[in-house]
Amino acid sequence: MIDPYEFRRVLGHFPSGVTVVTTLRPGAEPCGLTVNAFSSVSLEPPLVMVCVEREAVSHDCIIEYGRFAVNMLTDEEGERLARHFAQPQVGDKFDGVAWSPSRAGVPILDRALAWVDCTVVKAVEGGDHTIFIAEVTDGDAHEGHPLVYYRGRYGRFDP
Numbered sequence: 001m002i003d004p005y006e007f008r009r010v011l012g013h014f015p016s017g018v019t020v021v022t023t024l025r026p027g028a029e030p031c032g033l034t035v036n037a038f039s040s041v042s043l044e045p046p047l048v049m050v051c052v053e054r055e056a057v058s059h060d061c062i063i064e065y066g067r068f069a070v071n072m073l074t075d076e077e078g079e080r081l082a083r084h085f086a087q088p089q090v091g092d093k094f095d096g097v098a099w100s101p102s103r104a105g106v107p108i109l110d111r112a113l114a115w116v117d118c119t120v121v122k123a124v125e126g127g128d129h130t131i132f133i134a135e136v137t138d139g140d141a142h143e144g145h146p147l148v149y150y151r152g153r154y155g156r157f158d159p
């Protein structure tokens with residue numbers, strides 16, 4: 001079996017965008033984490049998936065609330081947001097972060113390049129992560145450039 005260090009090194013060669021997945025805690029305070037394991041799944045119905053570590057605080061928030069939003073980050077403020085939301089949940093991660101609720105009440109980051117709001121339709125065990133498959137109910141996109149993550153570093157998309 002491949003060892004975890006080698007697994008990360010090899011998989012790091014696949015570039016991805018970077019997102020912040022946001023949801024609500026049982027007390028309705030916002031909760032969220034940085035995620036690059038995000039993908040579209042289906043067009044009809046419109047499905048996406050995110051993989052969230054079972055140990056993450058946000059994991060149980062998604063299970064309990066049953067909804068989340070995926071905020072795709074820009075190359076301008078995105079790196080700061082990605083680093084911030086990758087920290088363990090101590091205090092209020094949304095303190096000093098501009099956001100407003102979606103129509104369904106899920107936090108949407110004001111500086112997101114694009115976002116989708118979705119309802120969980122299936123939670124599948126995937127090793128130490130849970131794969132959340134969710135139906136997209138709302139979304140929007142703005143002008144700008146995406147933040148890219150490649151071999152552990154943040155960068156820009158330069159076609």
Ligand SMILES: Cc1cc2nc3c(=O)[nH]c(=O)nc-3n(C[C@H](O)[C@H](O)[C@H](O)COP(=O)(O)O)c2cc1C
Nearest residue numbers: 033034035036037052053056057058086087088089
């Ligand atoms: C670039 C980047 C991508 C990440 N992608 C994921 C991911 O796809 N799934 C995940 O569970 N954690 C991912 N993480 C780690 C979480 O953001 C991190 O564990 C976070 O502290 C969890 O926050 P929480 O415990 O407050 O929910 C990523 C971190 C970084 C920096």
